[in-house]
Amino acid sequence: MSTKEPFCLRWGIMATGKIAYTFVKDLLTNTETRGTLDVCHIVAAVSSASSSEKTQAFINSLNLSCTGYNSYDQLVADSNVDAIYIATPHSHHFQHVMMALQADKHVLCEKPVTVNAHQARILCEEAKKRNLFLMEAMWTRYLPLSIEVLETIRQGRIGEVLRVTADTSFGDEVEKTWGTEHRMLNKNLAGGALLDLGIYSLTWVFQCLYHTLPESQRQPPCMVSAQMTLNYLTGADEATSILVTFPTTTPDNIPEWKSQAIATTNLRVSTDPDGRGTSGPAIRIQGTKGEIQVDGPSFRPERYRVIQCRNENNPTEEHVREYEHHIPDGHRGMYWEADEVARCVRDGKLFSDTLPWNEMIVIMELMDEARRQGGLVYPKSIEDTHY
Numbered sequence: 001m002s003t004k005e006p007f008c009l010r011w012g013i014m015a016t017g018k019i020a021y022t023f024v025k026d027l028l029t030n031t032e033t034r035g036t037l038d039v040c041h042i043v044a045a046v047s048s049a050s051s052s053e054k055t056q057a058f059i060n061s062l063n064l065s066c067t068g069y070n071s072y073d074q075l076v077a078d079s080n081v082d083a084i085y086i087a088t089p090h091s092h093h094f095q096h097v098m099m100a101l102q103a104d105k106h107v108l109c110e111k112p113v114t115v116n117a118h119q120a121r122i123l124c125e126e127a128k129k130r131n132l133f134l135m136e137a138m139w140t141r142y143l144p145l146s147i148e149v150l151e152t153i154r155q156g157r158i159g160e161v162l163r164v165t166a167d168t169s170f171g172d173e174v175e176k177t178w179g180t181e182h183r184m185l186n187k188n189l190a191g192g193a194l195l196d197l198g199i200y201s202l203t204w205v206f207q208c209l210y211h212t213l214p215e216s217q218r219q220p221p222c223m224v225s226a227q228m229t230l231n232y233l234t235g236a237d238e239a240t241s242i243l244v245t246f247p248t249t250t251p252d253n254i255p256e257w258k259s260q261a262i263a264t265t266n267l268r269v270s271t272d273p274d275g276r277g278t279s280g281p282a283i284r285i286q287g288t289k290g291e292i293q294v295d296g297p298s299f300r301p302e303r304y305r306v307i308q309c310r311n312e313n314n315p316t317e318e319h320v321r322e323y324e325h326h327i328p329d330g331h332r333g334m335y336w337e338a339d340e341v342a343r344c345v346r347d348g349k350l351f352s353d354t355l356p357w358n359e360m361i362v363i364m365e366l367m368d369e370a371r372r373q374g375g376l377v378y379p380k381s382i383e384d385t386h387y
Helices: 018-027 052-061 072-077 090-102 117-130 144-154 193-211 335-346 357-374
Strands: 007-014 039-047 067-069 083-086 106-110 134-137 161-169 223-230 237-246 259-266 283-287 290-294 303-308 320-324
Touching: 007 018, 007 072, 007 335, 018 039, 018 052, 018 335, 039 052, 039 072, 039 335, 052 067, 067 072, 072 090, 083 090, 090 106, 090 117, 106 335, 117 134, 117 357, 134 335, 144 193, 144 283, 144 290, 144 303, 161 193, 193 237, 193 259, 193 283, 193 357, 223 357, 237 357
Parallel strands: 007 039, 007 083, 039 067, 083 106, 106 134, 161 259
Antiparallel strands: 161 283, 223 237, 237 259, 283 290, 290 303, 303 320
């Protein structure tokens, strides 16, 4: 057993909303409980842009011992902070990531990293120029279950994967639950189902059909067809369905074949209406020798099964295997992505191999195209790249 001291990353938390609370709560858990011995985390500073009272309330709610600010400028200027976790609305991600990078801070930014792909490219260029780490907080990729599912695909246990379907839908009473001002449907805050929920469906599509290939064989989609239902009050999308064709298959990259995926999201119907998983899997990964079914929610799954085609020569052979990766009660599972950030910063890496910049940008480009086909345009002020 190594006696080397763990590398501790000092975090600054930008914004004090629900997702920031959840992230920090996970961040404060003992790393040894998840078998992490090489890195640890310290919350060094927190800031709300609106008031010092909100900052202090956040600090008190989590029993933190850190510096509190009521200005993001002060937060990114703090010399005791190594990395900034950005939990502001989507509409402000470009501005706030750039602010942190220009203050020479590493960045973990909540998904989506920006409103559009052009903004994402500029931020990656800035991070590269300054030799800083930048990552979109797509925590689902770092769950042990996700990593295990991808390895199952790479091993060829379900043959050549040709189709993936993934759904992330909530089934809310939209008018009552979200109204018109909440960030979920407010176009001024880059609201809509696609950027907030549909990105999880697309994450599974890309994890399975793109990321399982060696980097040199990964190719972006060759065809994208999208349809949207725009909310009648705000114009943000409340439902989006995307059909994607990739010019490759996985894991053997058969040149004569292609693979397809369907990524869906909806605010009015639910992936799991009774909350008991009786509606079937949220994700189906289908290959020539079987399939993998992942139970929802897509962003935090805990159970999956591998179903292999029945062997006619051995009909009694077990062909369904169930697997579970339970996340402890009270935890969200965001600490695994935080551990990845710490390791990358420690090792001098600018991006995570689990979500390279080029893959992040390809997904943003696909969402740009889906919005173009669906007629969803955000205000110029939040699509812009002026800083």
